Amino acid sequence: MRLLHLSDLHLGRVLNGFDLIDDQRYILEQILDIAKEKNVDSILISGDIYNKRTPTESAVELFDKFLEQVSEMGLNLFAISGNHDSDVRVDFGSGVFRKNKIYIAGRYRGEVEKVTVKDEFGEVDIWLMPYLKKAAVASYFGAEKTETYNDVVGTVVKSCNIDKTRRNIILAHQFVSAGEKPRLAGSELRYESVGTLDFASVKWFDDFDYVALGHIHRPQSVGRKTVRYSGSPLKYSDRETDVPKSVPVVTLGKKGEEPEIEKVPLIPRRDMRKIKGELEKLIDEAVDKDDYIVAELTDKYRQHDARARLKQVYPNLISVFYSENEFEEDDAKPRIAANTALSFEDNVREFYRLMTDGEEISDEEMKILLDIMRGDDITE
Ligand SMILES: [Mn+2]
Numbered sequence: 001m002r003l004l005h006l007s008d009l010h011l012g013r014v015l016n017g018f019d020l021i022d023d024q025r026y027i028l029e030q031i032l033d034i035a036k037e038k039n040v041d042s043i044l045i046s047g048d049i050y051n052k053r054t055p056t057e058s059a060v061e062l063f064d065k066f067l068e069q070v071s072e073m074g075l076n077l078f079a080i081s082g083n084h085d086s087d088v089r090v091d092f093g094s095g096v097f098r099k100n101k102i103y104i105a106g107r108y109r110g111e112v113e114k115v116t117v118k119d120e121f122g123e124v125d126i127w128l129m130p131y132l133k134k135a136a137v138a139s140y141f142g143a144e145k146t147e148t149y150n151d152v153v154g155t156v157v158k159s160c161n162i163d164k165t166r167r168n169i170i171l172a173h174q175f176v177s178a179g180e181k182p183r184l185a186g187s188e189l190r191y192e193s194v195g196t197l198d199f200a201s202v203k204w205f206d207d208f209d210y211v212a213l214g215h216i217h218r219p220q221s222v223g224r225k226t227v228r229y230s231g232s233p234l235k236y237s238d239r240e241t242d243v244p245k246s247v248p249v250v251t252l253g254k255k256g257e258e259p260e261i262e263k264v265p266l267i268p269r270r271d272m273r274k275i276k277g278e279l280e281k282l283i284d285e286a287v288d289k290d291d292y293i294v295a296e297l298t299d300k301y302r303q304h305d306a307r308a309r310l311k312q313v314y315p316n317l318i319s320v321f322y323s324e325n326e327f328e329e330d331d332a333k334p335r336i337a338a339n340t341a342l343s344f345e346d347n348v349r350e351f352y353r354l355m356t357d358g359e360e361i362s363d364e365e366m367k368i369l370l371d372i373m374r375g376d377d378i379t380e
Helices: 021-039 057-072 094-100 132-142 149-159 279-284 306-313 345-354 364-376
Strands: 001-006 042-046 076-080 101-106 111-119 122-128 167-173 210-214 220-222 224-231 247-252 262-263 272-277 294-297 316-320
Touching: 001 021, 001 210, 021 057, 042 167, 042 210, 057 076, 057 101, 057 306, 076 122, 094 101, 101 122, 101 220, 111 132, 132 149, 167 272, 224 262, 262 364, 272 279, 279 294, 294 306, 306 316, 345 364
Parallel strands: 001 042, 042 076, 076 101, 122 167, 167 210, 210 224, 272 294, 294 316
Antiparallel strands: 001 247, 111 122, 220 224, 247 262
């Protein structure tokens, strides 16, 4: 069977004021074209379907349409929630959808759901492990088995109790590492300097034939070729200009045969790229003007109206900065680093004041942030 592996769609994402929904629609169409062209049987989505827990109407509409198209093509679809998704909302309709071969696991309920499908070599078990929150896992397995992030993931993966004589595939939305820190793309982390980043060992996944990971936006394998982050289908931050996007198409053969993986490049409707040089030169030599542009100015002196002038040629200008002194032209967004001497809560309060000209964060908002924080969830 042949699988197309996706993750981190972040439908509804708005980047520096630019609504990316049309770019997302475009890339999903391209993905379906790839699925057709490569004769794919199943699409996997390893979490972060939406950009937030309360997705925009246009994001829901887009995903709805996508499911309809997948279903019309006769494909299987397997999806799990990510840390950005509301597990409950992602679960909506899932009981009904499965009649159309659309299998979605939003909420973790103490067991990892298994779906068995058939191909010419027999049966394949596909495990849908939704994004795991420590508290949810602890309520089923107790505090001892869920002390660290690695324990949480390991405990749940082990509980699958897979039949090793069969072919097994798992979808997961977690940080998984083979020892060294994975290379991030840039849009995963919002509060990099707050808290520590934890990783689960790739060892837990040793007996799976393919591990379809989501959470890290830069495409990469972890430890072996068949444990893989597909990466997000689009660049989702101005730090990702150098991260080309692709989708892995995985051909699963007989048990014991290493699956073949082809990385098919994704070509966005508008690329996000960095340009570097003196302002006048950048304006004179402008090409592909619809692209999302991150401009690095090498002028020695601050240029009058640099941002507005660049925006005239590049309407989708994302950010401007000077390389000499790292001076941010966009002074509405000062560079901020967390003060490690303060608690998370105090850092958040301070940050909120800075961003709102001195307003105080509400208790309700603070509670949401703390909940996220406690769920080991400090990432995008
Ligand atoms: Mn993500």
